[in-house]
Amino acid sequence: MSHKAHIPIGPYHPLQEEPEFYKLVVEGEKVVDVDVRIGYNHRGIEKISESKSFDQSIFIVERICGICSSSHPIACVQAIEDLSGIKVPERALYIRSIVQELERLHSHMLWVGLAGHFLGYNTVFMWGWKYREPICDIMETVTGNRQNYAMLKVGGVRRDIEKEHVPYILTRLDDFTRQLDMLRGAILDDPVLHARLKGVGILTKEEAIDYAALGPTARASGVDIDVRRDHPYAAYDRVKWNVITGTEGDVFAKAVVRILEMYESVSIIRQCLDKLPKGGIDSNPKDIPPGEGIGQVEAPRGECFHYVKSDGTNSPVRHKVRAPTYMNFPTFRHTVIGQTVSDATIILAAIDPCYCCTERMLIVDNKDKELFGVQELIRLSQEKTKRLKIEMGL
Amino acid sequence: MGFKEKILTRSLYVFHVSSGSCNNCDIEILDCLTPRYDLERFGIVLVGSVKHADALLCTGSTNRMCVPRIKLLYEQMPKPGFVIAWGACGSSRGLFKDSYNTGVPLDEIIPVDLYIPGCPPKPEAVIGGVVKLIDKINGKKNK
Amino acid sequence: MKIDEILKKLQDRFGPKVLKVYRKNDKRAYIDICPKDIVEVTRYVFKDLGLRFNIASAVDDFNALEILYHFADDASGYVISLRAMLKDKEDPHIDTITTVTKSAWWIEREMHELFGIHFDGNQDLRPLLLPDDWPQGVYPLRKNFVPPKRDSRKS
Numbered sequence: 001m002s003h004k005a006h007i008p009i010g011p012y013h014p015l016q017e018e019p020e021f022y023k024l025v026v027e028g029e030k031v032v033d034v035d036v037r038i039g040y041n042h043r044g045i046e047k048i049s050e051s052k053s054f055d056q057s058i059f060i061v062e063r064i065c066g067i068c069s070s071s072h073p074i075a076c077v078q079a080i081e082d083l084s085g086i087k088v089p090e091r092a093l094y095i096r097s098i099v100q101e102l103e104r105l106h107s108h109m110l111w112v113g114l115a116g117h118f119l120g121y122n123t124v125f126m127w128g129w130k131y132r133e134p135i136c137d138i139m140e141t142v143t144g145n146r147q148n149y150a151m152l153k154v155g156g157v158r159r160d161i162e163k164e165h166v167p168y169i170l171t172r173l174d175d176f177t178r179q180l181d182m183l184r185g186a187i188l189d190d191p192v193l194h195a196r197l198k199g200v201g202i203l204t205k206e207e208a209i210d211y212a213a214l215g216p217t218a219r220a221s222g223v224d225i226d227v228r229r230d231h232p233y234a235a236y237d238r239v240k241w242n243v244i245t246g247t248e249g250d251v252f253a254k255a256v257v258r259i260l261e262m263y264e265s266v267s268i269i270r271q272c273l274d275k276l277p278k279g280g281i282d283s284n285p286k287d288i289p290p291g292e293g294i295g296q297v298e299a300p301r302g303e304c305f306h307y308v309k310s311d312g313t314n315s316p317v318r319h320k321v322r323a324p325t326y327m328n329f330p331t332f333r334h335t336v337i338g339q340t341v342s343d344a345t346i347i348l349a350a351i352d353p354c355y356c357c358t359e360r361m362l363i364v365d366n367k368d369k370e371l372f373g374v375q376e377l378i379r380l381s382q383e384k385t386k387r388l389k390i391e392m393g394l
Numbered sequence: 395m396g397f398k399e400k401i402l403t404r405s406l407y408v409f410h411v412s413s414g415s416c417n418n419c420d421i422e423i424l425d426c427l428t429p430r431y432d433l434e435r436f437g438i439v440l441v442g443s444v445k446h447a448d449a450l451l452c453t454g455s456t457n458r459m460c461v462p463r464i465k466l467l468y469e470q471m472p473k474p475g476f477v478i479a480w481g482a483c484g485s486s487r488g489l490f491k492d493s494y495n496t497g498v499p500l501d502e503i504i505p506v507d508l509y510i511p512g513c514p515p516k517p518e519a520v521i522g523g524v525v526k527l528i529d530k531i532n533g534k535k536n537k
Numbered sequence: 538m539k540i541d542e543i544l545k546k547l548q549d550r551f552g553p554k555v556l557k558v559y560r561k562n563d564k565r566a567y568i569d570i571c572p573k574d575i576v577e578v579t580r581y582v583f584k585d586l587g588l589r590f591n592i593a594s595a596v597d598d599f600n601a602l603e604i605l606y607h608f609a610d611d612a613s614g615y616v617i618s619l620r621a622m623l624k625d626k627e628d629p630h631i632d633t634i635t636t637v638t639k640s641a642w643w644i645e646r647e648m649h650e651l652f653g654i655h656f657d658g659n660q661d662l663r664p665l666l667l668p669d670d671w672p673q674g675v676y677p678l679r680k681n682f683v684p685p686k687r688d689s690r691k692s
Contacts, residue, residue, distance in 0.1 A: 038665060039668065046678065048493055067418075110421070129428035147418045148418060212591070232614070293565075296591075296616070307607070309596060317596065322591070326643060375442050459668045
């Protein structure tokens with residue numbers, strides 16, 4: 001059964017003329033191999049960072065990924081602070097935690113919306129993104145922008161949370177929690193979603209450890225790691241919260257972990273706002289001495305890792321950036337082999353890659369003839385959901 | 395502007411292409427379609443094929459691998475068509491202009507009709523920008 | 538296992554192969570080893586001690602190419618980095634650690650194309666990030682890198 005078709009991922013990134021990024025080889029309905037080619041988003045950030053000052057590099061790393069827009073800067077400043085032994089004021093640590101958890105909320109809600117779209121639940125997509133808006137409003141109130149917050153600096157944060165903003169933040173969080181409860185019931189109790197997602201794209205615990213998978217991708221497979229607890233930073237060791245893990249490692253487990261993590265994030269933000277200490281937000285460091293430093297942060301997708309080396313001048317000699325998706329992507333190759341073509345998009349979405357990287361997927365048969373592009377893949381996925389609904393009599 | 399262009403302003407079909415972006419702009423594009431801003435009520439729709447498009451919406455800092463593809467997409471877009479450069483990266487490559495992997499700015503590859511600066515541009519800025527484009531097509535002076 | 542215990546285990550197990558240990562604080566340690574011992578040491582750290590492979594980072598140190606392999610102990614909250622110096626900058630070689638952990642697959646491809654380091658035993662060193670028509674022998678993250686000219690790329 002070999003006829004080719006291209007599957008570019010769309011309709012939101014319908015780069016149909018792009019050459020392959022993910023090339024899935026299929027025999028009949030089953031995926032038998034995956035080849036990966038990335039680089040369409042490679043902007044040479046590590047090299048640019050070497051020609052900028054330490055203060056300027058923070059703005060560049062913010063734009064590595066739009067969704068993890070506070071995780072990378074926090075990891076970067078932590079690496080520089082680790083290098084030079086700079087202490088950060090307590091209030092700044094709490095503010096860092098608040099901004100990070102707000103980012104986690106908006107990122108997971110965005111994921112819920114996208115996953116809904118891939119499965120054919122377009123209402124979930126629209127509602128998920130609508131319910132993200134209170135979080136963007138809070139971000140705009142606190143930081144001045146909906147994305148790209150420019151909140152971080154070496155030795156503290158740039159802006160304070162004003163006392164008069166706190167009631168507004170708490171009200172919007174209440175709105176968000178109510179909407180999250182509704183979405184949670186709709187998603188986690190839906191029998192069609194159970195049939196659709198359980199047992200699909202399983203990553204076992206041993207494989208998750210061997211691939212060094214991170215974040216919800218690893219936690220859903222039973223690997224109990226979370227940088228916020230294991231390598232505490234900001235104010236995470238000063239508030240009470242739980243690490244959410246699953247056991248099955250399938251797409252459903254990953255969805256459950258993300259949804260339950262949102263509740264923990266709301267709790268962390270409330271505790272941080274409650275305990276926010278008085279004081280300064282900036283320790284005003286002067287020079288960065290020679291040395292090496294490492295910063296680790298739990299982004300919504302997993303651990304962000306930054307390594308900075310300095311020779312005493314104002315620019316880094318080397319700035320290594322490792323986003324969590326870099327370690328999680330290879331698990332996609334492993335989990336999609338043996339699965340059907342109609343499940344390929346949701347298995348990819350389950351590792352929550354930075355969206356720009358889900359743009360280009362190509363299906364070929366075993367004679368390297370192109371089969372379909374992503375629009376077709378998403379359509380196949382949505383049709384599978386419809387078929388299941390009919391079979392279940394819903 | 396001719397008759398065909400004026401007709402397009404009634405309902406603009408937009409094809410989105412990203413040439414190496416951080417995704418913030420792409421998310422803001424999707425945000426414009428969600429219930430809060432809902433650009434679809436103005437008739438603006440994202441299409442799945444460039445051959446159905448009236449406007450090409452470009453984000454991203456023109457990664458070298460994407461440059462030939464952007465040219466190809468522009469040639470395939472039926473004319474008259476418009477090009478919208480979205481964000482700081484689309485307008486001028488933004489922070490990434492010194493990178494070894496970014497090509498020339500977008501307006502040196504294809505002619506650009508509308509720049510919407512911002513990092514990322516807020517949905518309100520996008521709506522304002524699209525209104526300016528429509529006014530320009532209809533021959534009204536920008537205030 | 539605290540950081541001092543792991544440093545002692547490494548020194549007991551590998552003796553003179555551990556060239557230098559810099560214990561920065563409770564959470565960070567940098568251990569210099571010879572490039573030819575990298576597979577043996579990473580196998581011990583990853584498989585026997587159970588640390589998680591974070592990433593590897595290469596640096597162009599003017600006199601040598603330095604690769605740091607970062608491993609994290611999540612149970613105890615620290616990161617140890619194994620440093621291997623490659624003195625031959627013209628043709629740097631080191632053994633691949635993909636036999637120890639699959640998670641090194643991509644980073645070795647990246648270090649190969651951005652620094653020119655060859656990983657012996659890794660059959661898949663195709664370019665990962667750079668365009669297909671990137672000139673051979675030009676490594677962007679080396680200090681002597683001169684960026685190629687920009688053009689409007691007539692297709």
